[in-house]
Amino acid sequence: MARLMNGEFNDKVNSYQVIDCRYPYEYENGHIQGAINVYTQKQAHEQFIQSKSPKKIDDPVSTKNDILIFHCEFSSQRGPDM
Numbered sequence: 001m002a003r004l005m006n007g008e009f010n011d012k013v014n015s016y017q018v019i020d021c022r023y024p025y026e027y028e029n030g031h032i033q034g035a036i037n038v039y040t041q042k043q044a045h046e047q048f049i050q051s052k053s054p055k056k057i058d059d060p061v062s063t064k065n066d067i068l069i070f071h072c073e074f075s076s077q078r079g080p081d082m
Contacts, residue, residue, distance in 0.1 A: 001069060014064035019044070020071050021078040032071065044082055 003009065004016055018035035020027050027037040038044050048068070072078035 004067070012064060014062055014066050016067040016069060018069045018071055019082065021082045022072050026073065035071065038082070039078070041082060 001018075004013065018032050019038045020031050020035040021039050022031075022037070023039055024037055027035075027039075031037070036047075038047055070079040070082045
C-alpha cells in the first residue's frame with residue numbers, strides 16, 4: 001500500500017481510496033492520511049454503489065484500475081467483511 005500511495009503504480013492505477021472500516025472513535029484517534037471512515041455495509045453501499053451514476057456509452061474505457069482498500073486494525077474481520 002505504501003508503494004501505491006507513493007505513486008509507483010501510477011501507470012496502472014487511475015485512483016485509489018482507503019476505506020477505514022473501524023468505528024468512528026477509532027478513526028478519530030488516528031487514521032491513514034486520506035482515508036475515509038465507512039464502517040457499516042449500509043454506508044459502503046450508499047457511498048460506492050448508490051452514489052455512482054452509470055457510465056455513458058461514449059465514455060472512453062480506461063485500462064487503468066480504480067482501487068478500494070478496506071482497512072481495519074488487524075484486517076481480519078471488519079475489512080474483509082466490508
